[in-house]
Ligand code: TXA
């Protein structure tokens with residue numbers, strides 16, 4: 001029998017924030033809201049606290065964590081920034097951008113999976129930043145989902161899948177962006193590399209840096225393989241129900257499918273309505289679609305369908321990030 005969710009959900013009152021900051025200082029783990037997805041936070045400088053994250057998520061220790069800071073002045077303590085990193089930090093922080101930089105020795109090996117680099121982000125969510133300030137330390141936080149499952153975008157999602165493994169979740173409302181941060185590797189500032197597409201596009205990064213940003217789509221990787229380049233696990237963010245991707249969901253596809261299959265469009269399809277037809281944003285706005293994607297996949301995954309069909313987003317910007325998550329969710 002699965003254990004019942006027992007985690008308590010806290011509203012972001014000053015009193016609750018002080019309490020949760022003390023929990024973090026004492027080495028506990030806490031579910032936290034961010035503007036991208038909900039995270040599972042621990043004191044980044046306390047290896048035993050960070051170990052609890054891996055245990056709760058069932059995450060292999062080969063997969064390093066992102067360290068969250070509340071102000072730019074905290075960057076130097078954990079990483080070795082270069083001019084390119086400072087330029088991006090000044091332009092995009094606080095926000096959904098993670099920088100990979102050489103790490104300082106104070107960052108424990110469990111956080112970086114033994115790599116000499118560290119992933120750093122300054123989140124925009126007001127309550128999470130306040131919690132970092134109150135705890136007085138950088139907070140390591142991966143997405144708050146069981147390893148490999150769809151990332152959570154509400155406090156309820158966190159409770160539904162990790163509620164029996166953690167004590168507390170801070171509720172900051174539904175995540176505004178809905179997809180994990182963009183990750184850029186700046187260890188060599190002359191050759192910036194995109195490791196994971198997100199709300200901050202490759203084009204915007206290239207414009208800020210004044211040079212192109214390379215991106216190789218993920219192809220390989222078993223969960224046990226060391227994450228030299230991060231976010232490269234092919235199967236990730238996955239529903240348990242099988243998911244098939246299409247350039248377009250057409251009437252012909254729907255007609256030849258069985259009754260127990262569901263169809264997820266980006267925009268509301270003109271004139272087509274049925275119980276098993278869904279869409280991410282009525283008008284096809286891609287920011288809206290990104291915000292809804294994970295919640296919609298979760299809802300469809302637990303609705304008892306035999307198979308899910310989804311269509312790719314067209315265009316650039318958020319489409320790159322949406323399609324990356326769809327590809328990983330559908331990878332076998
Ligand atoms: O939006 C986000 O980034 C969310 C919120 C909670 O901030 N966090 C998140 O963390 O998505 P996570 O653990 O689910 O994904 C972090 C990715 C992992 O795939 C990991 O491999 C990569 O970042 N990563 C972390 N440190 C790295 C490093 N030193 N070098 C390369 N990749 C790294």
Ligand code: MG
Nearest residue numbers: 142143151180
């Ligand atoms: Mg994750």
